[in-house]
Amino acid sequence: MRAFCLFVLLLAGPVAARSVTDSAGRVVEIPDEVQTVFAAGPTAAVLTYIVKPDTLPGWPRALRPEERTYIAAPYRDLPETGRLTGRGGEANLERVLSLRPDLIIDFGSVLDTYIDLADRVQDQTGIPYILVDGRFEATPDALRLVGDILSVPDRGETLAADVEDTFARIDAILSGIPEEDRPRVYLARGPDGLETGMKGSINTEIIERAGGRNVADDGGATRGLVNASMEQVIVANPDTIVTWDDTFYPGVFDDPLWAGIDAVQSGRVYLSPVEPFGWIDGPPSVNRMIGLIWMAGLLYPDQWTSDLRDDTRAFYRRYYHVDLDEDELDRLLEWTDGRPPR
Numbered sequence: 001m002r003a004f005c006l007f008v009l010l011l012a013g014p015v016a017a018r019s020v021t022d023s024a025g026r027v028v029e030i031p032d033e034v035q036t037v038f039a040a041g042p043t044a045a046v047l048t049y050i051v052k053p054d055t056l057p058g059w060p061r062a063l064r065p066e067e068r069t070y071i072a073a074p075y076r077d078l079p080e081t082g083r084l085t086g087r088g089g090e091a092n093l094e095r096v097l098s099l100r101p102d103l104i105i106d107f108g109s110v111l112d113t114y115i116d117l118a119d120r121v122q123d124q125t126g127i128p129y130i131l132v133d134g135r136f137e138a139t140p141d142a143l144r145l146v147g148d149i150l151s152v153p154d155r156g157e158t159l160a161a162d163v164e165d166t167f168a169r170i171d172a173i174l175s176g177i178p179e180e181d182r183p184r185v186y187l188a189r190g191p192d193g194l195e196t197g198m199k200g201s202i203n204t205e206i207i208e209r210a211g212g213r214n215v216a217d218d219g220g221a222t223r224g225l226v227n228a229s230m231e232q233v234i235v236a237n238p239d240t241i242v243t244w245d246d247t248f249y250p251g252v253f254d255d256p257l258w259a260g261i262d263a264v265q266s267g268r269v270y271l272s273p274v275e276p277f278g279w280i281d282g283p284p285s286v287n288r289m290i291g292l293i294w295m296a297g298l299l300y301p302d303q304w305t306s307d308l309r310d311d312t313r314a315f316y317r318r319y320y321h322v323d324l325d326e327d328e329l330d331r332l333l334e335w336t337d338g339r340p341p342r
Contacts, residue, residue, distance in 0.1 A: 020149055023133035023142070024110040026118070030128045031102045034150055038096050038127070040084040040106035043134055046277055046285035047107045047142065049075065050159070050319045052150040057081065057099050063276065069328055070276040072321040084121065085114065093125055101127060103149070107142065107285060108134035108202070136205045139163050139286060162318065163289060167209070170296050173303040174211045183299045185212035186238035186263070187280070191247040193258075194230065198222045202284045210295035212240065230257050237262055240299065241269040244278055249338060270298055273335035276320065290315040294336065309333065 017032035037055040039045035048056050053072065058081035068076040081099065082092050085106055096104065104121065106114060110131045122129040130149065132142045140160035147156015174182070185207045189195035197204030199217035201224050207214045215236035216228065234257075241263040243249055249271045258264045272279040272291060279291030293311050296304040313329060316322050324332070 020130065020145075022110075022130045023138070023145065024115050024118075024131040026115065026131065028122075028128045028130055030130070030149065034102045036099070036101040036103070037150070038081065038084075038099055038101035038104045040104055040129075041108065042083070042277075042283035043285040044105045044107040044132070046283060046287050047132065047146060048105060048150075050286050051143065051146045051156060052152050053321060055150055057101065067276040070316065070320060070322060070324075070332070075321075085117065093121065096121075096127065097125055103127065104129040105132060105146065105149075106130070107132045134202065134284065136202075136209050136284075136288065137167075139289070140167075143286070159286075159319070163286075166289065166292060169304070170209070170211060170292070173296070173300050177211070177300075179213070183212045183240045184215050184236070184238045185240045185242065185299070186215050186233065186236060188241050188243040188245065188248055188252075189225070189281075190245060193241075193243060193245065193248040193252060194228050194233070195225060196228050197225050197281075201225065203281045205284075206280050206288050206292055206295060207242075210292055210299055212295070212299050233258075234261065239263055239266065239268060242272060242280060242295065242298075243269070244272045244274050244280065244282065246271065246335075268298075271335055271338050273332050275332060286319065289319070308336065 019027050019029055021027050034055060036057050037048050039048050039056065039060060042060050045056065045060050053075050056075065056078065058079040060081055060083040062080040063071060063076060082095050084096070084104070085108065104127055106118065106129070108114070110133050114131055118129040118131050132145055134142065140163050143160040143163065144156045147153045187196050187204050187207060196216045199208065199214040200220065203225055204214055204216070215238045216226070239262045249269065252258045252264060252269055263269055272294065274282065277283065277285065277287035279294055280288060290312060293315070294308060297308060309329060312333065313324055316324050
């Protein structure tokens with residue numbers, strides 16, 4: 001019976017009308033007008049929401065109350081869809097088919113594992129599946145590609161140009177600063193601050209893009225997220241620590257294990273906002289752009305002189321489709337002062 005149901009749904013699927021080449025080089029037939037997108041994971045959901053929110057039938061995880069303020073009203077109550085990729089993901093194809101999307105989008109790695117998954121899901125469901133390169137440096141290309149796929153090329157181009165402008169501003173600053181003179185940064189994840197991302201990880205590439213040196217660097221031998229020891233952090237001795245964990249942050253200044261680290265002694269431990277999405281990760285999607293602006297100001301306050309309040313208001317309007325009032329903006333930016341609004 002299950003196979004018959006899938007077959008019926010396949011017969012009712014969208015009619016392909018044009019071909020696109022995704023970031024993995026796959027040529028995929030998609031409908032001329034894509035009305036509904038199933039986001040394979042959180043990164044794709046953020047990208048799709050930013051480019052064309054009307055195509056999103058739901059969130060991989062339903063929004064929490066504190067996140068809803070920072071999402072435009074029509075999309076705050078979208079249902080939970082589950083996910084096909086990422087941590088905790090499982091391929092629930094029946095759920096995908098029940099939503100009858102015109103297209104599946106994944107945003108992140110385009111390596112063989114994800115190509116295999118995309119091909120397999122596409123074959124099993126008949127729904128076209130697009131892979132979009134999620135590397136930070138590729139963000140402008142991703143916005144242009146998805147803008148074209150969703151028939152909003154002007155919006156894709158506008159956002160891509162905005163990202164390129166931010167990258168260019170940072171590059172202009174870094175052009176006069178030798179690598180060895182740049183801040184040495186540690187990303188502290190988890191309540192004990194000892195989970196981090198190695199240099200080159202998608203979870204920490206924001207550090208390097210902002211002009212910091214990730215101290216979690218073994219020359220490329222290890223990639224991705226790792227658990228560091230306290231001894232390794234002490235030896236690395238970062239001068240700047242960034243975190244979004246509001247359990248780790250308040251305790252780090254009184255913890256004798258962290259007391260000798262330069263970043264703690266100089267007060268350069270910073271807490272990033274996380275609403276509606278993390279500013280530096282969680283997920284590693286286009287949401288990182290406001291985090292990049294914030295981090296550039298932390299690392300190079302004399303050269304990056306724009307006002308964070310103005311930048312935040314503009315970003316949330318341009319990318320998240322919301323106009324924050326003064327109270328909402330205050331609550332959001334309290335994170336950057338080390339006071340998460342709980």
